[in-house]
Amino acid sequence: MGQVITVAIIIFIVFIILSGIFTVKQQTSAVVERFGRFNSIRNSGLQIKIPIIDRIAGRINLKIQQLDVIVETKTKDDVFVHLKVSVQYQVMASNVYDAFYKLESPGAQITSYVFDVVRAEVPKMKLDNVFERKDDVANAVKAELNDAMLDYGYDIIKTLVTDIDPDEKVKESMNRINASEREKVAAEYEAEADRIKIVAKARAEAESKRLQGQGIADQRREIARGLEESVDVLNNVGINSQEASALIVVTQHYDTLQSIGEKNNSNLILMPNSPEAGSEMLNQMITSFRASSQIGEEMKRQNREQKALDEKNKES
Known part of the structure; x- marks a missing residue:
């Protein structure tokens, strides 16, 4: 029986000794009270307290x-x-006492101040300004909390307005407004693109018409120069200007008929459509034949003269 009591006493003593040893984690402080009164603040590491007398509050x-x-x-x-x-x-390490004894629920205290500041600041702003000035709201909350919580040993590091959620109907209206604005901008860009295309097309058509007109003018100029040279050639062989013009007209007329006839898919035939056209064409043909005959005689005469000249040169 005596041995049992001795073992019990030893176990009790060991338990008492062990109860006076405790550890405190990193970034943590322990508040120790003695007989219900504040005794000390223990920081991280192995700590010792008086068993039964001291307790971790x-x-x-x-x-x-x-x-x-x-x-x-x-x-x-x-x-x-x-x-x-x-x-x-x-919690500031130097103000652990205030943080532990002065404030029962820091979360509830902070929540109350946040509600108070937000409901004082936001009603001064319109909805669009709330999104634009959310940092102003956050700064106002931080300033108010710093003044209030510093006395309780708490330091406010940062406050952020992380979400702004309007009523569902308001969000739908805002989305419709944004969609309408984007459609308006898209329509303006499309209209500008169409305008640029129209202007470019008009400029291209104007340039094409200018070049076409220049080509026609050059063509007519060359035709006129060719006709002038043809008349000069005919005048040199004794054909007057009237007869030369008639010959050129008839020649162009038959050239046109020949060109039309060479086209396989052409159904167009040019015919005179007035009573005077027949006699006029006949006169032009007679004139052209006479002019052709004169040209032929002149060419024969020039050939004879050239042959006589060549023979004379050979004899000499």
């Missing part, structure tokens, strides 16, 4: 933490929106 996380708060509020143009505000905060 709680542990404080010194890491940066994030709290997401969703706030429903109304804008200046009476649109209800949900804003998601992310608050990053941290």
